[in-house]
Amino acid sequence: MDRNQSHLLEKVKSIVDLGVHLDSNLTFKDHILEKINKAFVIKRNFIYMDKHTFVFLYKAMVHPHILFGVVTN
Numbered sequence: 630m631d632r633n634q635s636h637l638l639e640k641v642k643s644i645v646d647l648g649v650h651l652d653s654n655l656t657f658k659d660h661i662l663e664k665i666n667k668a669f670v671i672k673r674n675f676i677y678m679d680k681h682t683f684v685f686l687y688k689a690m691v692h693p694h695i696l697f698g699v700v701t702n
Contacts, residue, residue, distance in 0.1 A: 648697055667691045
């Protein structure tokens with residue numbers, strides 16, 4: 630590869646890296662909206678349920694997706 634050779638970087642609106650959605654401003658708006666939509670899937674598909682069932686489904690279907698990609702100390 631020649632050192633004098635230049636490369637143009639393509640500007641993108643958003644990108645997914647390791648399952649985390651980032652927009653061009655490096656915010657997580659798209660990522661958060663996708664996770665919120667997963668929670669609405671529960672509400673839409675499981676109309677008649679009690680609080681215990683909702684919490685169970687939330688912990689099984691949504692919560693792991695929210696925790697993925699979170700950096701903790």
